[in-house]
Amino acid sequence: MVKAYDYIVADYAGNKVKVNGEEYKVGACCVDLLNSFNGPEEEKAFEELSLRIREESAVLESDVIPQEALDALGADIVSLLRLVKNVHPFTAFAADTQLDAVRGAFSADDAIRFRRLYNECCVTASYTGMSPYEVLRENRPDLDAKLFFDMAANSLKLFKNLTVLYGELYLDFIYSKRKIGALADQFCALPKADAEHMMPIAFETLPKVATQTKTQFVKADFSGRNKSQLANRLYFSRYIDFIFYDFYHGLGFGHYPRKCEICGKFYLKTDSRPQRYCSGLSGITGRNHRVLTCRAVGKRRGEKERAVNDSILIVYKRVRDGIRQDEHRGNISAELSKFAKIEAQNCKEKAIHDTAYANGAYVTDMNKDRFYAAAPSGGFGSA
Ligand SMILES: [Zn+2]
Incomplete structure (x- = not known):
């Protein structure tokens, strides 16, 4: 046999x-x-x-x-x-x-x-x-x-x-x-x-x-x-x-x-x-000294990431909407609006990839008047 x-x-x-x-x-x-x-x-x-x-x-x-x-x-x-x-x-x-x-x-x-x-x-x-x-x-x-x-x-x-x-x-x-x-x-x-x-x-x-x-x-x-x-x-x-x-x-x-x-x-x-x-254990200890599963750690990291990104986006959207409104009301030219929107976008990208910047200078940098002022001199100017 x-x-x-x-x-x-x-x-x-x-x-x-x-x-x-x-x-x-x-x-x-x-x-x-x-x-x-x-x-x-x-x-x-x-x-x-x-x-x-x-x-x-x-x-x-x-x-x-x-x-x-x-x-x-x-x-x-x-x-x-x-x-x-x-x-x-x-x-x-x-x-x-x-x-x-x-x-x-x-x-x-x-x-x-x-x-x-x-x-x-x-x-x-x-x-x-x-x-x-x-x-x-x-x-x-x-x-x-x-x-x-x-x-x-x-x-x-x-x-x-x-x-x-x-x-x-x-x-x-x-x-x-x-x-x-x-x-x-x-x-x-x-x-x-x-x-x-x-x-x-x-x-x-x-x-x-x-x-x-x-x-x-x-x-x-x-x-x-x-x-x-x-x-x-x-x-x-x-x-x-x-x-x-x-x-x-x-x-x-x-x-x-x-x-x-x-x-x-x-x-x-x-x-x-x-x-x-x-779904195994991560070796990372959470509250109550309990070892967390990898899924739990991943979920927390995801939430943290999302929360940070959300606050960056809120500031960005407010400034971008302000620029649109200025253009719509005829306060700025279309070229200046385009320039300022690109500046705002760059600022947002930098904040997403650099936590220290997001928590620091980002909020003051993200300012439409600052972008207008940074436009090339003799450039678009006001409408
Ligand atoms: Zn794992």
């Missing part, structure tokens, strides 16, 4: 995905990838473990596999999973029962004996003209030959799948993090976050193909109103295939990672509202 932990088995239904019993919004795993690792030390440990699993996996090609090598592989995969235990979907793989299963698969006493006997049968078969199956049945009538061959083949397949998934994991992380991170930056700069603007640069930046080993329809239970759903089950033997699939699938539902302007972490954007902050 193929164990669940040697593939990323993902059930997709609508904008949700279920991996090993855990349910996420599609695209959420990309956000976790972008936020993964606290600092370079964690990343270094991850790199060393993953690359070592890759090297160690070479032993699986030999006829006789030493048990110590299998023990080392199992232990390294368990350590690696512990490092990514907060990164979806590996959260589902790093549960104690799953880790025990990985350890058990590699350290099972029988595994190595199976392999050795299997190899002997193959060697005998090669010079007797019998099949390995027949060799086994003749020499070991006590064993269930079919079950034995299944187990021998499956254990090797399991080892290989595990070492591909985890031996490639570091390189997969680095590559997909760079690609998806760059894309998230580009999305941020778009005039409009919709499929028309996003899809072309997504296809330009990311690999187009996500390879699945196999796929089937299953009934899966999800949260919410429609509990039981028909889900499309996909088996991913490499993380990179899963994560790009998750990204594209998420994008199809308008989900994509976006960087929070307050805390700098990524969050999943799931609608088109012009929201620039995540």
